Amino acid sequence: MPRIMNLETDPHDRFGDEVPFALHELFYSRTDPRGVIQAGNEIFRRVSGYDWSELIGAPHKIVRHPDTPKGVFRLLWDAIQKGHPMGAYVKNRAKNGGWYWVFAVLLPIDGGYLSVRLKPVSELSGRIQKFYSELSARERDETLDPEQSVAILRAQAEASGYASYTAFMAYALSLELAERDRQLRRAVDARTSMLGEMNEAMAKLTKEQIGLLRSFEALQSVPNNMRIVASRLEPSGGPVSAISENYKASSVVISERLRQFVAGRDNLCAQMAWQVARALFLLGCSRVLPEMNREFREEETHEKIDFAEERTLLAQLEVKGISDARAAMLSAADFAAQMTQQSRDIRRQMLGLDTIRVLGRVECGRMRDSSEGLSATIDQLDSFHDDIKSRLEAIMRLSEVVKHSLTRYLRLEQAAA
Incomplete structure (x- = not known):
């Protein structure tokens, strides 16, 4: 298996408590080209803590958590604007200040973008959470701009043995799907x-x-x-x-x-x-x-x-x-x-x-x-x-x-x- 950075899991959180949701549950949301929410599912609404009246018509960044590095969103946005699917680990923030981690799969569609998100449970997800905590702290302390953050994220992917961040996230998605199947006691796909x-x-x-x-x-x-x-x-x-x-x-x-x-x-x-x-x-x-x-x-x-x-x-x-x-x-x-x-x-x-x-x-x-x-x-x-x-x-x-x-x-x- 390619080498992944030796990072600890479960970083200390600066905000509220973790918002629980089940492993089998999937989040769904759809936005217009500007990232304004057009639709979603009940799991997204429930875990985020907002009413539909607060979500529909709001920018998707309403659930953005400051502990997710800005470079992650820059990578996601750049990819889907070019018509390419992309994925990433994302820490979201609920209305009450709580937080929850997802692995987000983003797809460009006619008239906007679509996102399906699952609960990350692989060993890699814990390491990425710690890495994000350190990178977001650097962004604040060193006033890194998004492009500088992107460069660090890409260097991390290369250090882990991948030719691009897309390749690294494809690997991450395959890990998450396999571990999710295992924990849900599904047959090996x-x-x-x-x-x-x-x-x-x-x-x-x-x-x-x-x-x-x-x-x-x-x-x-x-x-x-x-x-x-x-x-x-x-x-x-x-x-x-x-x-x-x-x-x-x-x-x-x-x-x-x-x-x-x-x-x-x-x-x-x-x-x-x-x-x-x-x-x-x-x-x-x-x-x-x-x-x-x-x-x-x-x-x-x-x-x-x-x-x-x-x-x-x-x-x-x-x-x-x-x-x-x-x-x-x-x-x-x-x-x-x-x-x-x-x-x-x-x-x-x-x-x-x-x-x-x-x-x-x-x-x-x-x-x-x-x-x-x-x-x-x-x-x-x-x-x-x-x-x-x-x-x-x-x-x-x-x-x-x-x-x-x-x-x-x-x-x-x-x-x-």
Whole structure:
């Protein structure tokens, strides 16, 4: 499992008591594009402590708790405004000053946004609660703006082994769904288990990507070091100079290939990670929405809320979410296939560099006593080459795991349909 920050649970609260609600209960609310509440369910009304007359037409921030970092809301808002689903742990505040934690799933819809929220119970949720407490305190004490807070949140996701905050929240959602099923004594859902497996594979893939980039960057200085050594060994260093120039020239093509592969905003690894995270989050939503829809059948009618209309909307979103997730999974599978092929291509190109490296080792042996500096440089090349090839192998293997899991999930979905 990817490493999560070692944080304590149950932070001290500065306000009132926790407002209880049952594990099986789900919150629902729908807003207009400005975040003004248009509809909700009885659980939302009851736990928040407000009357419908106070909620309908009010901004959703009426339940915002100051212990939820501003950066969390900035991340949520940025995502849904761009048409992307997003999730987050959120601490809400009730009318009486009490508080309650939720994992919120937010979806953009025609005419606004929709949120379904569940009770977070995983081990991760406790750690995030402590992290939020510390970050919100920093926001106050250091007057951090939302963008600075966002940077800290993203760094936390990366430190936990994820390529993006979306990927981290997709992982969190899969954890919450699995633990919720366990505590409610529900049968293990194979699809939810697969979501967790794919998230872990993607986290490992991201780790290999970062390691590959670091080895690649370190490798760039070696040909220069070889030329410096060659200049000190003249005239016997003439062949070494030629070897270093050949190595540098041959590595230029690989350098560009590796940059496209692992560096920059639109690198192949990042594109695949984004598509997988989006697909996994949408698939997690497809678990939550039908349950929320079933809960609506027990809602009492209210003059300001047409619950039949809300049920229709949820059903439409469920169908759309599954379709969008399938499209994202197919795209991610295509990226996985590209990654496997490009890894193979780069590995073949590395064989050419290996040949030049061996020539350097031969020349080093010819010089004997005068080649101590050259020998150390060749040793560096040996180390970097081995590391790069090892990581390329790992990326190929993990890409195949992700592709296989995506394909297997699609088959499972088709069988269930």
